[in-house]
Amino acid sequence: MKVYIKDYLFIRSSNFYYEPQFRQMELPSGASLNQEISLQKGRVKKTGLFLDQPIDSAVRIEILDIQAGEEKEIFVSNHPRLGKGWVESFPQSYFARDNKVHFRLTNTSPDTITISISRRPKFSDGFQLTLIPKSKDEEMIDDGVLRIYVQEEPLFLHDPKLQFRTAKQAFSQEKKFLAFWFIVLMVCAVKTLQYGRRREGDRTNLN
Structure with missing residues (x-):
């Protein structure tokens, strides 16, 4: 098994979404914004959504693994409101393989809410943002992303199969x-x- 020093020492953060604001989007009651994100094998993940302005209405945040058309809920949290700034989410702590999952924000209030959409950087192909209306077909949001970060912690803290003896191997490599x-x-x-x-x-x- 190949082991690298970064697996022992470093916390890695992926922050791709600092592009200028792309548009303000209205999200009706029951509608969702669905953002693809990548989570790497063997790390505890912490994801965060940045809000430019507070949402004074009820919303639900979910992280979903979709396999063969089936949705598996990894994380869910209901909020009566969200303040301005970072909203952190903590999905399942360990993945046995690399995963592309869906980060979903749903308006659970009876009122329409407004969400800021950032412009998608060129190097983030595949991070597709989709609008899912309550009773209509999905709509792709071209060139837009939610402002999300993903943090990965050192592998050895969370993988019981990775013994300390492999540290020597990591250093020698x-x-x-x-x-x-x-x-x-x-x-x-x-x-x-x-x-x-x-x-x-x-x-x-x-x-």
């Missing part, structure tokens, strides 16, 4: 990575010492 950062740290340390000595010499000359 990435010798070039370690050597590069060792050199960078040494150069920084030497430069810091040289700067400190120059400052000390300047103070001595002033005295």
Whole structure:
């Protein structure tokens, strides 16, 4: 099994959706916005939706795994209202394979709500946003995405099959990575010492 240092040390965050606002969309009662997102194998996932303005109406947030046309609920949360800023969601903690799932925001209030849609970056092909009306056909929102982030935590914290002994394997596989950062740290340390000595010499000359 191939193991990498990043599986042991790093929390990875994917933040693709900082493009300018694309449009304001009205979401009628019972309608949903459905956003495809990718979740990587073997990580605890934390996803967040950013709202430019509060929603003073009831909504439901779901994360769904869709296989062979069947929807499997991974996460669901009902909110009487949502404040401005980040709304975090915590789906199932471990996936045995890479997954493309659906992040769904549904208006459960009797009133229409307004949602900000960001422009989809060119490198996020496949992150399709869809409007699902209550009793009509789905409608693709071309060039638009919800502003979502996905955070991945280190694999070894959550996979019981990944034993600590594989840490040695991970380090041996990435010798070039370690050597590069060792050199960078040494150069920084030497430069810091040289700067400190120059400052000390300047103070001595002033005295």
